[in-house]
Amino acid sequence: MEKEHIESFQKLIWNFYKKNKRDLPWRNTTDPYNILISEVMLQQTQADRVVSFYKTFIKRFPNFKTLAGAKFSEIYPLWQGLGYNRRALALQKLAQEVTVKYRGKLPLGIIELQQLPGIGPYTARAVSIFSQNRPIACLETNIRRVFIHHFFEDAEVVTDEEIAPLLELALPVKKSREWHWALMDYGAHLKSTIPNPNRRHKNYSIQSKFEGSLRQIRGAVLKNLVTGKMTVAELVKNIGRDTEKVKNVISALEKEGLVEFNKKFYSLK
Numbered sequence: 001m002e003k004e005h006i007e008s009f010q011k012l013i014w015n016f017y018k019k020n021k022r023d024l025p026w027r028n029t030t031d032p033y034n035i036l037i038s039e040v041m042l043q044q045t046q047a048d049r050v051v052s053f054y055k056t057f058i059k060r061f062p063n064f065k066t067l068a069g070a071k072f073s074e075i076y077p078l079w080q081g082l083g084y085n086r087r088a089l090a091l092q093k094l095a096q097e098v099t100v101k102y103r104g105k106l107p108l109g110i111i112e113l114q115q116l117p118g119i120g121p122y123t124a125r126a127v128s129i130f131s132q133n134r135p136i137a138c139l140e141t142n143i144r145r146v147f148i149h150h151f152f153e154d155a156e157v158v159t160d161e162e163i164a165p166l167l168e169l170a171l172p173v174k175k176s177r178e179w180h181w182a183l184m185d186y187g188a189h190l191k192s193t194i195p196n197p198n199r200r201h202k203n204y205s206i207q208s209k210f211e212g213s214l215r216q217i218r219g220a221v222l223k224n225l226v227t228g229k230m231t232v233a234e235l236v237k238n239i240g241r242d243t244e245k246v247k248n249v250i251s252a253l254e255k256e257g258l259v260e261f262n263k264k265f266y267s268l269k
Contacts, residue, residue: 006169009150017182020189022047025054027181032106032131033063036094039123039130040087047188053082064104067095072258073268077226083215085222089258090118108132126180133177137167141198142187143180148197149190159202217241217249222258222268229265 024047026038037057041050057078061067067075072089079088094117098106107113108131113124125138139160151166152158172179190197198204220239224230230238236246250266253259260269 010170013182013186016186020185022185025051030131032108032127034058035130036106036127039126040091040118041082043087044084045082064095064098067092068099076222076268080223080226085258086256087118093117129176129180135173135176137171138180139163139167142184144201145187145190145198146183148200156200157202158200214249217245221249221253225259225266225268229267231264
C-alpha cells in the first residue's frame with residue numbers, strides 16, 4: 001500500500017470528522033466503567049438508540065459496586081428496549097467479578113479484559129483505546145464498512161485478515177481515540193449514503209425476521225415479568241403465542257439465569 005494512498009485516506013477521514021463528528025455522551029469521559037457500559041450497549045445497536053439508555057443506566061448504576069449488588073430484576077427495566085438481554089446479565093456478572101477479583105477497578109490489559117464475561121476482542125480493544133488512548137487498532141461494523149469501501153472496491157469477498165494490516169498502517173499512533181471515533185462516524189455516514197460494503201464481507205449475514213421469532217417471544221416474556229410474577233398460562237395469554245414456544249423460551253431464560261421459578265410463578269431473577 002503506497003504511503004500517499006494512506007495519507008490521502010487519513011486526510012479524508014479527518015476532514016469529514018471535523019465537520020460531522022457526533023456528540024455522544026460516552027465520548028466525554030475516559031472512565032473505563034462508563035466506556036465499558038457504552039460499548040456493551042452498542043453491540044448490535046445503533047448509537048442514537050443507545051444514548052438515552054446509557055444516561056439512565058449510568059445514573060442508576062454509576063460504578064461496578066452498585067451494578068454488582070443489583071438483582072437482574074433491577075437491571076432489566078433499564079435495559080428493556082435495547083434487546084439482546086443476555087448483555088445485561090453478562091454486565092452484572094462482570095461487575096461482580098471485577099468487584100471481587102479486582103476490587104472494583106477494571107483491568108485494562110487486552111488479555112485480562114477478554115477473560116471477563118461478555119467481553120470479546122473488539123470490546124477489550126475499544127475499552128483500552130477510549131479510556132487510555134492506547135495506540136492499537138480495532139475493527140467493528142462501521143470501521144469495516146469504511147475499509148472495504150476505500151481499499152477493496154473491486155473485491156467480491158473480503159476478510160478481516162485482509163483488512164487488519166491496513167488498520168495498522170492507517171492508525172495515527174498518538175490519536176488512536178479520536179481516529180477510531182472518526183472512522184466510526186464516517187462509517188455511519190456511508191451506511192446512509194451508499195449500498196452497504198459490508199455485504200461483501202466473508203461473514204456477512206442478514207438478520208432473521210424479528211416478527212414471530214423466538215427473539216420476539218423472549219422479549220415479550222421479560223417485558224411481562226417486569227410487571228410482576230406470572231404463571232405460564234398468564235404469559236401465554238398475554239403474549240398470544242403458541243404454548244410450547246412460550247414454554248421453551250421460559251425454560252431457556254431460566255437456564256440462562258434471567259428468570260426464576262417459585263412454586264407456580266415465574267419472575268425476573
